[in-house]
Amino acid sequence: MIKENKLIVITGATGSGKTTIRDYLVNHYHVAKVVTHTTRAPRKNEQDKVDYYFENDETFAKNHFLEHVQYAKAKYGSSYEGLEKAWRNNHCAVIVLDTQGAITYHEKLGNQALIFFIEVNDPVILKNRMIERGDSEDKIKQRLSSHEYERDLKVPKELQSSAYVIENNDLKHAEATIDALVNKLC
Ligand SMILES: Nc1ncnc2c1ncn2[C@@H]1O[C@H](COP(=O)(O)OP(=O)(O)OP(=O)(O)O)[C@@H](O)[C@H]1O
Ligand SMILES: Nc1nc2c(ncn2[C@@H]2O[C@H](COP(=O)(O)O)[C@@H](O)[C@H]2O)c(=O)[nH]1
Numbered sequence: 001m002i003k004e005n006k007l008i009v010i011t012g013a014t015g016s017g018k019t020t021i022r023d024y025l026v027n028h029y030h031v032a033k034v035v036t037h038t039t040r041a042p043r044k045n046e047q048d049k050v051d052y053y054f055e056n057d058e059t060f061a062k063n064h065f066l067e068h069v070q071y072a073k074a075k076y077g078s079s080y081e082g083l084e085k086a087w088r089n090n091h092c093a094v095i096v097l098d099t100q101g102a103i104t105y106h107e108k109l110g111n112q113a114l115i116f117f118i119e120v121n122d123p124v125i126l127k128n129r130m131i132e133r134g135d136s137e138d139k140i141k142q143r144l145s146s147h148e149y150e151r152d153l154k155v156p157k158e159l160q161s162s163a164y165v166i167e168n169n170d171l172k173h174a175e176a177t178i179d180a181l182v183n184k185l186c
Contacts, residue, residue: 005087005112006186007034008094011102011159012118013152014072014143015126015133017168018096021118024175025094029182032086034095037063040074044134067104072146076101092186098148103158114185115163117155118174125169 008025010018025031037053039060048054055063060075068077078095086093097105105113120126130140143149155163164181168174 003091006092006114007083007086007105007109007112008092008114008116008186009102009105010094010096010116010118011099011152011163013120013123013126014149015129016118016120017129017171017174018118020171021116021166021168021174021178022094022096024178025182029092029186030090031182031186032090032093034078034082034086034093036076036078036082036095036097037065037068038074038076040076066108067101069098069100071098071148072143092182099152099156099159100148102163103156106159106162114181115159116178116181117159117163117165118168119165120169121167123153 008031010022012018022033026033035049035051035053037055037060039055039057042048042051042054046052057075060077063077063079064081065077066080066083068075070076076098078097078101083093083095095105102115106115127140127144130143155165166174166177166181
């Protein structure tokens with residue numbers, strides 16, 4: 001039987017562990033990663049075309065975006081081509097988005113989009129994780145004072161009836177929740 005294409009949309013606050021959980025899905029379930037585009041500078045250990053397509057304003061504008069946003073003064077966008085490429089590799093794909101992007105995918109893809117909202121129980125943990133990741137003090141300050149940071153702390157009303165909330169205070173606990181969801185939904 002041919003399985004319907006699905007897209008796991010991982011969303012939530014900065015530092016909540018979205019990328020870590022995306023990598024778990026890719027490494028343990030061979031879910032196909034959708035690589036998105038950004039104008040922000042790479043972090044240490046991030047590679048062009050693997051973690052993001054790193055762009056400038058001019059090259060960013062040339063993409064064929066399904067959606068794009070501004071997040072803490074940088075641009076981010078996900079293309080139709082990126083999704084199609086991932087679905088050619090596996091009927092189950094995964095993308096990491098802010099909550100605005102997650103709402104757009106929910107509206108455009110309907111039941112094909114599985115929304116996973118990653119939550120931690122204390123915002124202080126988010127800041128500490130950004131420090132541990134090696135983000136500069138300036139970047140952390142800019143991010144924590146942004147409108148997008150506040151907005152992404154909670155499941156948006158548009159996603160309340162569809163999002164699966166995954167607690168990531170403890171990674172092993174989060175992975176166990178992910179295991180159960182993947183086996184049920186993908
Ligand atoms: N459950 C956990 N316990 C401790 N550290 C964690 C946990 N989950 C993720 N981390 C660490 O926290 C840091 C932030 O995680 P990650 O980069 O996955 O977050 P993110 O939600 O993708 O952030 P952003 O939106 O800012 O890119 C990383 O250093 C990661 O290794
Ligand atoms: N709506 C979109 N959001 C995206 C996209 N790519 C990444 N993101 C989200 O942006 C913030 C900041 O990311 P960071 O890597 O600089 O920490 C985070 O919430 C990402 O999930 C995209 O194409 N569209």
